[in-house]
Each structure stands twice: as structure tokens, then as C-alpha cells.
Amino acid sequence: MTSANAPLLPKLIGERVKRREDPRLIRGLATYVDDLKLPGMLHLAFRRADIAHGVIRRIDVSAAAAMEGVELALTGAELAEHLGPMPIGTPFPAPDHYSVAVDRVRYVGEPVAVVAAADRYLARDAADAIEVEYDELPAVVDPEAAMADGSATLHEGFARNVAVGGYQGGTGVNAETAQAEDDSAMDAAFAEADVVISQCMLNQRLAPNAMEPRGVVARYEAGSDYLTIWSATQNPHILRTLAAGMLGLGEHQVRAIAPEVGGGFGCKINIYGEEYAAAALSRLTGAPVKWIEDRTEAFLATTHGRDILGDVEIAAKRDGTILALRAQLLADIGAYEVLLTALIPTLTGMMMNGVYRIPVVRHELTEVFTNKTPTDAYRGAGRPEGLYFVERAVDMLARELDMDPAELRRRNFIPAAEFPFPTQSGLVYDSGDYEAALDTALAAADWESLKAERDAARAEGRIVGVGMAFYVEVCGLGPSSVVPTGGWEHSGVTIERGGKVTATTGASPHGQGNETTFAQMLADHFSVPIGDIAILHGDTGVVKQGIGTFGSRSQAVGGAALMLAAGRAGDKMKRFAAALMADHEASPDDLVFESGRIQVAGAPEVSRSFAEVADFAYVPVPLPAGLEPGLSEEAFFEPENNTYPFGCHISMVEIDRDTGEPRLLRLIAVDDCGNVINPLIVEGQVHGGLAQGIGQAMFEEVVYDEDGQPLTASFMDYVMPRAADLPAFELERTVTPTPVNPLGAKGVGEAGTIGSSPCVVNAAVDALAPFGVRHVDMPLRPERLWRLIHDRDQNGGQP
Amino acid sequence: MIPTAFRYRRAGSVAEALALLREGGPGAKLLAGGHSLIPMMKQRLAEPELLIDIGGLLELCGVHAVGDAIEVGATTTHADLAASALLRERAPILAEAAAEIGDAQVRNRGTIGGSLAHADPGADLPAVLIALDAAISITGADGSRTVPAADFFRDILTVDLEDGEILTDVSFRPVRSAAYAKLPQRASRFALAGVAVALEMEDGVCRAARVAVTGAASHAQRLPAVESALVGARLPEGAAAACEGAGDALDFVNADLHGSEEYRRAMVAVMARRAVESAAARG
Numbered sequence A: 001m002t003s004a005n006a007p008l009l010p011k012l013i014g015e016r017v018k019r020r021e022d023p024r025l026i027r028g029l030a031t032y033v034d035d036l037k038l039p040g041m042l043h044l045a046f047r048r049a050d051i052a053h054g055v056i057r058r059i060d061v062s063a064a065a066a067m068e069g070v071e072l073a074l075t076g077a078e079l080a081e082h083l084g085p086m087p088i089g090t091p092f093p094a095p096d097h098y099s100v101a102v103d104r105v106r107y108v109g110e111p112v113a114v115v116a117a118a119d120r121y122l123a124r125d126a127a128d129a130i131e132v133e134y135d136e137l138p139a140v141v142d143p144e145a146a147m148a149d150g151s152a153t154l155h156e157g158f159a160r161n162v163a164v165g166g167y168q169g170g171t172g173v174n175a176e177t178a179q180a181e182d183d184s185a186m187d188a189a190f191a192e193a194d195v196v197i198s199q200c201m202l203n204q205r206l207a208p209n210a211m212e213p214r215g216v217v218a219r220y221e222a223g224s225d226y227l228t229i230w231s232a233t234q235n236p237h238i239l240r241t242l243a244a245g246m247l248g249l250g251e252h253q254v255r256a257i258a259p260e261v262g263g264g265f266g267c268k269i270n271i272y273g274e275e276y277a278a279a280a281l282s283r284l285t286g287a288p289v290k291w292i293e294d295r296t297e298a299f300l301a302t303t304h305g306r307d308i309l310g311d312v313e314i315a316a317k318r319d320g321t322i323l324a325l326r327a328q329l330l331a332d333i334g335a336y337e338v339l340l341t342a343l344i345p346t347l348t349g350m351m352m353n354g355v356y357r358i359p360v361v362r363h364e365l366t367e368v369f370t371n372k373t374p375t376d377a378y379r380g381a382g383r384p385e386g387l388y389f390v391e392r393a394v395d396m397l398a399r400e401l402d403m404d405p406a407e408l409r410r411r412n413f414i415p416a417a418e419f420p421f422p423t424q425s426g427l428v429y430d431s432g433d434y435e436a437a438l439d440t441a442l443a444a445a446d447w448e449s450l451k452a453e454r455d456a457a458r459a460e461g462r463i464v465g466v467g468m469a470f471y472v473e474v475c476g477l478g479p480s481s482v483v484p485t486g487g488w489e490h491s492g493v494t495i496e497r498g499g500k501v502t503a504t505t506g507a508s509p510h511g512q513g514n515e516t517t518f519a520q521m522l523a524d525h526f527s528v529p530i531g532d533i534a535i536l537h538g539d540t541g542v543v544k545q546g547i548g549t550f551g552s553r554s555q556a557v558g559g560a561a562l563m564l565a566a567g568r569a570g571d572k573m574k575r576f577a578a579a580l581m582a583d584h585e586a587s588p589d590d591l592v593f594e595s596g597r598i599q600v601a602g603a604p605e606v607s608r609s610f611a612e613v614a615d616f617a618y619v620p621v622p623l624p625a626g627l628e629p630g631l632s633e634e635a636f637f638e639p640e641n642n643t644y645p646f647g648c649h650i651s652m653v654e655i656d657r658d659t660g661e662p663r664l665l666r667l668i669a670v671d672d673c674g675n676v677i678n679p680l681i682v683e684g685q686v687h688g689g690l691a692q693g694i695g696q697a698m699f700e701e702v703v704y705d706e707d708g709q710p711l712t713a714s715f716m717d718y719v720m721p722r723a724a725d726l727p728a729f730e731l732e733r734t735v736t737p738t739p740v741n742p743l744g745a746k747g748v749g750e751a752g753t754i755g756s757s758p759c760v761v762n763a764a765v766d767a768l769a770p771f772g773v774r775h776v777d778m779p780l781r782p783e784r785l786w787r788l789i790h791d792r793d794q795n796g797g798q799p
Numbered sequence B: 001m002i003p004t005a006f007r008y009r010r011a012g013s014v015a016e017a018l019a020l021l022r023e024g025g026p027g028a029k030l031l032a033g034g035h036s037l038i039p040m041m042k043q044r045l046a047e048p049e050l051l052i053d054i055g056g057l058l059e060l061c062g063v064h065a066v067g068d069a070i071e072v073g074a075t076t077t078h079a080d081l082a083a084s085a086l087l088r089e090r091a092p093i094l095a096e097a098a099a100e101i102g103d104a105q106v107r108n109r110g111t112i113g114g115s116l117a118h119a120d121p122g123a124d125l126p127a128v129l130i131a132l133d134a135a136i137s138i139t140g141a142d143g144s145r146t147v148p149a150a151d152f153f154r155d156i157l158t159v160d161l162e163d164g165e166i167l168t169d170v171s172f173r174p175v176r177s178a179a180y181a182k183l184p185q186r187a188s189r190f191a192l193a194g195v196a197v198a199l200e201m202e203d204g205v206c207r208a209a210r211v212a213v214t215g216a217a218s219h220a221q222r223l224p225a226v227e228s229a230l231v232g233a234r235l236p237e238g239a240a241a242a243c244e245g246a247g248d249a250l251d252f253v254n255a256d257l258h259g260s261e262e263y264r265r266a267m268v269a270v271m272a273r274r275a276v277e278s279a280a281a282r283g
């Protein structure tokens, strides 16, 4: 009871605490799916379509089944007797989609048969031994041609390959029917406009390329009718729900575990056919089965992202006032709708207000099937596409008006005083101070000097440009009304005997660092050393409920649930402590946690150690009136709204005149994600996001040929950004807390990806503007840029 | 990404490797650094039954001065080339080109012999060795022979090497006034267009030139038109003029999503000019 001299524990929220996860990850001590080895485990291999579109005329697995070491070989039709079509998570109509194709293939890489064998090599040999013959059908590759008369179609019941047709949102649109009812405001705005900007642009298809490919281990125990499924997934609880449904089990019969997961970037939200097939084959063979995706499969069979064509028009006054924006969006969603496929492009449409007080905004979205890998979420999921379209168009407007792009943006910003701000698409931006972020970015970049530097470089004959982009995004998803799975998050906090703390979270971090940030929060809350806290996640057997990690929601929603549960556990603990300090007539309300003790506020000499109170809670003799033994509480947190982080990115790009190679010279990013728990982790998230956004701007693209054959199915052809391609990022932050959760935190996982792509392209277009260039599609391919420069050079043009 | 089954033997000497090659017949393949062969095996584009590992053969490893020539053993890694003081001093082009190959892992494993034998159309070293007028030594059951580098590369992934033969070393007279310029394909970092140039300079005027291109065509080859245009030119001033249209002389030029034929031809000229300028700057 001698607390007065004990050192006080420093507060950790807001500190650059190093990630507790990293030592095990860096030292190879983490357990990924592929590290699991169960006795008697079989290995799966999938035979996959090598054509884009065709009817399976004949498929024969007998040679494979007869091979030594092969336990089971099944065609899609055979597997379909055990697994129905896969569920999706959107309200849009969708064609049947089986784990393994039943009678027809629709993209290169679609599974047509599955083999279970004693090892991975035999499984692959056996898959190769399966005989498949197809009646080839014409491949549908171009999304516009897909809708034309006479195009081949992928699915019955989806005429012209349209999955979602003419889905509208914004001004004058009936939100129920998603159809426009009143064009008057739009017509008036365009009639009144001095300037109209119009540009069609492609936000190209990307492969997510998590460092760890997908993988699954399934163990069905017939004796207890119980399935345990380990998967490299972002959301084990959703996996549990869907796997149970597919296998005809209840959720009480399934435990889903996401062990260490090496990145997801959205592509591990979907629950894939391979996961269901693994579960089914474990049940059929009576053995645990493992499937580990190889990199080729990751390119072909893991969902892709983006691939939206945007035709954007802006109507504006000569003074820069934007009167209206309208966009035609055409999403090439690939061959099937998987979990969130059809939903992602709707987010693009919803973001078309950008950061601007545009009074009239409307989009019309069409989603089209093609013979390509299905799309789903990819870091930013719909918002990067939308903000890219808006920010490119606004930049074009600035150029057209010969106005500084910063000034044009400033004139149109939603003012800080107008939050919460309802957009034309029906979102309500929670909070924002866009001018503050702009000013911070302009100062960090020294915008005027940067432009002068560009001009000086041009005078030397170099091709240099500067660009900026401003974004707002929707994250912290969200109220249950907007998330098909429910938008809450769950957490449990247990104060163990001895005063250590175990917390569970339904968020399922796979690189985000929540074991650190959540521990920081609990360390501060209970005023105990961070080393006394364990954060458990990713196991439905341990974490009672959860939704998962996506849409930059872990901190804003999962963190809020954690603090609710911590509050409950702490309150109960104070009641136990008060009982122990009954002599002092301490009321629980007067008690505070301080450096490993629970003490009377303002009277530190009256205290008990945290450990002592915890022990008492488990052996409560006598049990204080009105208390149950134990210290284990839980909470669900349902946010009242999404959060809307924002920021401003500025960049400088140089293009090699001879070769067209672009080089990013500088990237200044100001991101506002509300309150920050750990700046180091926030910066890490921004760094990774920037790398991927720059990757999209400069390097990455999934390309198919006219037969639907992928041309970028390996790292020999798919250009990933490398460290040497990136400048040292210059980061700043502004802090505008959100009112929608008690932490004031918004989310930062996707921010970097969203601002950087348009920012870099805007800089590249600025560099090329002296050649008469108004727009260039991503990625900034050297040849593409060289042609723009070269053609003009031939005409004697000089920058 | 899962190879077919194969047997693996580590050869203790060139003689043993030759014997194993004979025994293994057409299903046998030499394995050096494995950085071309193993990726092909993982894709099942190569399905050898027997791998004969010569990567550890010290008798084939190292950079040595032999008389007024330099000899480089086949299993010398790219990293060793890059770090060789002898090369840096007397034939910096080879050290520099090796230093630009792939990444550190690739350079630590990949070997000069493997690169030449494999003859990827975008490999860097073939052009460099043609420019250096290297002689490639090959040994087989019937004895040894030497082939000038310019004749060694025949077509895509095709060289003057019979089944059962081993490339043992390369040898060349060092040239200081030589340089390699490369436009990397952005994904693989192999050369989209790479040009190696070796010059004989006298008072700022080019007396002789050997120029070779890689990446743009099916295989590395000389650019005779550029060579003759360079002779007599004052350099670096005349580099651009001599290299203009350097890519146009190629019969066949690769085209893919990383670069059209037109672009590659143009880039050959750009890389040629850059290489000539760098080589000339060496005096």
C-alpha cells in the first residue's frame, strides 16, 4: 500500500510506440496458414481454366484419381452435389457461381476440378493429369462492347452482360428506385455554365498482391460434426457464417481462425470457392486438407480491384465556382459477383461530391460482366476511383480557367462551418476542415517555390510538373444500415488474476498494428504497463463476435467497442476495489487507475494494487453485494455514422524526354484521420497506402488480350512499385476529430491510396501540358508518355 | 509454381558434370544459380528429370587476369562481377552491367555462365560480352572449343551449345572505354533495350567500335551500322548522329505491353547514344 513513490506510467496514446507485432514477423516466428501441419493432412490443387470463355464439353478426372497418393478428384459438377452456389453480400441480383465451375468457364483461372492428394506436388501432378475439353465461346473483354448488340453473353438472365444497369444517385434521383426524377437542376447548371469540362478516364484494373497469397486449412471432425477452418482472411466471423451456411451447419459447429495474415488490401474480404471446397473435401475425405495459393493463382483467381471507366463532366463559372458534376460510370466487374463486387462501384458514385460544395451532382452506374477475374474491394474500394475522377476533372478545370489548382479547390471547398455536411448522394460528412489541410500542404510543399522550381527545370529543357489532389473518403464502416454483414464491432476485456489484461477484438488485423494501438489504449485506460496486455483476434473460438477488418474501420469501430468493454470491466473492478477499501468509505466513482494501482482520486495514499483487486474479483470473500465474481466484460459498438477522413497530397514528377520514364521526385501528404493513437503506425499506413496509390498511378495494371488471356500474370509483367521508385515521403497531419465515436478517430488505412493516384497523374499532366496534353490514363507507361512527347517533338513543339 | 519431380546431383568437378550429363541424356540439365531455370521449372515450362548442380564448382569460378586477357569462370556470380576490383579497373562495363541485374538476391545466385547459356532476350551480359569481343569456352565429351560471343547467340533462348556441353569460361581483352546503357522493363528489370559499346579512342575521335544490343530483339547481336557510323566520329559530340536510327537495322524486334516495336527501336537509339557518350567519357 506504499504507492506514493512508485514511478508514474507515462500515457501512451499519441506516442510513437513501436509495433509489438513486428519482432515475431521479422524474425519468422509468426504462424501463417502455410505453417500449419496437421496429422494426416491432404493437399489440394485446383485445375483451372486456361481459356476465358467456354462450355466444358468433357472433363475426366479418372487418370488423376488413379494416381498413387491421390485421395479424391472431383469435377465441379461432382462438388456441386455437396456445395451449392456461393453467397454474396450485396442486394444486387447475381448469377449462380459455384466454387468449382460446373459446366462452363468464364475466366482464365476459374477452377474446373479439385484434387486432394498426399502432398502438394502430387496434387499438382494429378490436377495436370485431368483431361478437359472445351467448346470455346467468344471472349467478352471490352466492357463497352460487352453491352453491344451481338456480343456474347456470360450469364443467362443478364442481357447485354449488364449486372447493374443505369443505377443512379445524387441530385434529383429517387433514392429508393435509384432513378432520376428531376433533371431541372442539372439542366439549369449546365445552361448557366461558362465552362464545361468533359473527360473520359479509366481507373484501371489492379491485382491486390498481398505479400502472403491466400491459403486455407480445413478440418472437419465427423465425430463431433465440427469444422475448424484456418484461412488467410480479413474477417473470420464472416467466414464462419458463410462456411456454416454452405456446409449446412450452424455457426455453433464452425470455428474460423485467421492466423497471422500477410496483408489483405481488400482481396481477403471475400470468402472464396477454395475455402468452401477445402471444407467440403475435408468432410468427404475425413482428413484435414490444406490449400495454399501460388502466385500465379493469386494473379488469376484472387479478386482484382478498380476497373471503372468514368465519363465526367463539370459545369463551372469563369470565377471557378463549380455548378454541377455528372458522371457516367462503367464498371468492368469480371465474370461473377463475389461477396461485395457489385457494391464497390456504388461507393465510387457516392463520392462524386468530393470535398466540394457542388450543389448539383449526379452519377449513373452500370456494371458489366466480362471474361475476367471477378473484382471486389481493393484498398480504398470504390473511393479511389471516385476521387480520382473528381480530382482529375477539377484539375482540368483549373487548367482550363488558368487558375491555380489550390485556389480553385479552396473556392469550392465545403467550409468547416458547414459540417456535418449532407452530400447530394445522401452521405453526411461528419467533420472537416479542408482549408486547414490545404494550407498545411501548401506550406509543407512550399507550393510557390515548388512551382518556381518546376519553371526553372522547364527552362533547362526538363519535363517537370507539379500536381495536387484533395480527397475525402468514407470509412469507419459503419452503421449496420450500410454494411451487409452488420456494421458494429465487438470486443471483450478480461482482467485476469494477477492483474494482467486480455482483450479480444472482432477486428481482424493483418498488418494494421491493432495489437499495439489497442494495447496502448488499454494501458492508458487501466494505467498498467503495455506488456501486461494481450490483444487477441482472428479466432471465432476466442473472439465471440466480430465483423472484421476492412474499410479502415478497426480503430473507429473496433477501438470504440474495445473502450466500451474496457469501461465496463474497469467500472466493475472499481466496485471490487471500493469494497476492499470499505474502511475508507471509497466510492467506486471516486476511484481512478494510476500506475498499477486503484486509488482514490486526489488521495493516492488510499489505494490497492491492480493485481490485488483482480485477485479479489476471482476469490471474492466476502462477495460484495450486488456483484458477480470475475472481471470479464464485453461490448458491441454500433457507430451512428461512417467517418470521413480527408487530406491533400502534392507531388512533383519528372519525365525523361528520351524514354518517357516518369520519376516521382516529391510526394507531400497531409492526411487528417481525426485523433491519432499512434503516429508511427498512422505514418506506416500512409506510407503503404501511398506506395499502392503511386503504384496505380505509375506502374500497375492487369491487362488482358482480346481472347481474355491475362498478359500480366506474374511479377515479370505486372509492375509493382519498389522502394527505389518512391521518394522519401513528406508527411504532415491535421487533426479534425469525428463526433461519431468516442475516440474521435476516423481511420487511415486507405487514405494514402486515395489521394496519391490523382495527385501523381495531375503532376504528370502538368509536366506534359506544354505538349498540349490534357489527360493521360494510368498507369504512366513510359511508352505512353514518350508518344505524347515525341509526337509533339516531331511538330517542332518545345516545352 | 510447383515443379514436376526431378532428381538432383551435385557435381564435384567439370569431369563429373560431363559424365552426369552423358548419363542423364536429354532429361538432364545443368543448374548454376537457378535463377532462370528454377522459375521455368516452377511454371512447368521446363521439366528436367535430373539437375546437375555446378553452382559450387570452384574450378569454374572467379575473375582472373591471364596474360593481357581477363578470364571469367562460368559460375562467377553477378555479385562477384560487380565487386571485382580487376573488372572495375580494366573492364568496368562488365562490373557495372552485372551490378544492374535484377536485385541483390538475383546477383548473389545468378551466374555469368547461366545468363549466357540461357540467353534470355532481355539478359544484360550477352550484349556486354559481344561488345567486349569475348571468346566463350565450351567443353563437352568430344573436347573443348571456343566461340566468339557474337556467334554464340542464335535466337530466342537459343545458343551454340549442344546437349552435354558445359560453358566453362569467357575471356576477353579488357577495354576501359566501354559502357552499357539499359532501359529496364519496369516489371522484370531485364533490358527492354540495352546497348553495350566498346570504343577505341584517339584524341577524342573513335578509331574502332563494337556495339551490341539486347532486349529489343530475339537475341543479343551486333549493330554493324552503328559501329561503322562511329568510326571516325568525334565523341561524344557525334554520338547522337552516329546512333540515330540504331534500332532500325534490326530485322526482328520484340513487342509487348511494355513496349511496341516502334518504341523499342527508338529506345535502341537512345541507349546506344547514352552508352557511346559514357564510353567516350572514359577516354
Ligand SMILES: Cc1cc2nc3c(=O)[nH]c(=O)nc-3n(C[C@H](O)[C@H](O)[C@H](O)COP(=O)(O)OP(=O)(O)OC[C@H]3O[C@@H](n4cnc5c(N)ncnc54)[C@H](O)[C@@H]3O)c2cc1C
Pocket: B029, B030, B031, B032, B033, B034, B035, B036, B037, B038, B039, B054, B074, B075, B078, B100, B101, B102, B103, B106, B109, B110, B111, B112, B113, B114, B115, B116, B117, B118, B120, B122, B123, B124, B125, B161, B165, B166, B167, B168, B188, B189, B190, B191
Ligand atoms: C527476379 C529476377 C530478375 C532478374 N533480372 C535480370 C536482369 O535484370 N538482367 C539479367 O541479365 N538477368 C536477370 N535475371 C536472370 C539472372 O541473371 C539469372 O541468374 C541468369 O539469367 C541465369 O543464371 P543462373 O546461374 O541463375 O542459371 P540457371 O538458372 O541455373 O541456368 C539457366 C540455364 O543455363 C544452363 N546453364 C547454366 N550454367 C551453365 C553452364 N555453365 N554451361 C551450360 N549451361 C549452363 C542451365 O542448364 C539452364 O538451362 C533475373 C532473374 C530473376 C529471377
